[in-house]
Amino acid sequence: xxxxxxxxxxxxxxxxxxxxxxxxxxxxxxxxxxxxxxxxxxxxxxxxxxxxxxxxxxxxxxxxxxxxxxxxxxxxxxxxxxxxxxxxxxxxxxxxxxxxxxxxxxxxxxxxxxxxxxxxxxxxxxxxxxxxxxxxxxxxxxxxxxxxxxxxxxxxxxxxxxxxxxxxxxxxxxxxxxxxxxxxxxxxxxxxxxxxxxx
Numbered sequence: 001x002x003x004x005x006x007x008x009x010x011x012x013x014x015x016x017x018x019x020x021x022x023x024x025x026x027x028x029x030x031x032x033x034x035x036x037x038x039x040x041x042x043x044x045x046x047x048x049x050x051x052x053x054x055x056x057x058x059x060x061x062x063x064x065x066x067x068x069x070x071x072x073x074x075x076x077x078x079x080x081x082x083x084x085x086x087x088x089x090x091x092x093x094x095x096x097x098x099x100x101x102x103x104x105x106x107x108x109x110x111x112x113x114x115x116x117x118x119x120x121x122x123x124x125x126x127x128x129x130x131x132x133x134x135x136x137x138x139x140x141x142x143x144x145x146x147x148x149x150x151x152x153x154x155x156x157x158x159x160x161x162x163x164x165x166x167x168x169x170x171x172x173x174x175x176x177x178x179x180x181x182x183x184x185x186x187x188x189x190x191x192x193x194x195x196x197x198x199x
Contacts, residue, residue, distance in 0.1 A: 019057035
């Protein structure tokens with residue numbers, strides 16, 4: 001259960017920013033005893049993996065704060081964020097010290113599927129919300145919302161490692177946000193359809 005919660009938390013963070021949970025895990029494994037990466041996953045804490053992750057993170061954080069470019073970046077990240085979510089789910093599922101049961105270790109595909117699904121839902125919500133924010137704020141909201149998403153990705157990643165039980169609360173909040181974004185998107189679509197009819 002703990003492995004599933006940790007994996008889902010890291011995957012949710014990956015849906016916001018693919019490289020934050022990766023770097024959180026890599027840096028904690030490299031510099032602390034808090035995270036012990038399972039066998040076969042040690043490459044994550046190598047200097048080359050951390051360096052590439054840091055460059056990709058800085059690129060992502062910069063592009064995501066520019067209106068219109070942020071939506072293009074989200075389109076590119078449609079494959080990357082769920083893929084990273086699957087990677088995070090698989091790494092958590094492989095960690096023997098996270099779970100007393102062997103279920104996640106014997107069924108590693110569960111962690112991968114959960115990770116992909118959670119990251120894809122979070123990414124989809126983020127990608128759908130950003131045009132609404134940009135349209136409603138004339139683009140001024142993009143850097144503010146992007147910074148908040150980066151902070152949320154860091155917070156959720158740390159919660160997944162240090163307090164995985166709280167990931168349940170995070171997932172409930174995310175479900176509410178998905179519902180809110182879906183409603184806002186439908187309202188915006190109806191307004192646009194109404195304007196077309198009026199013309």
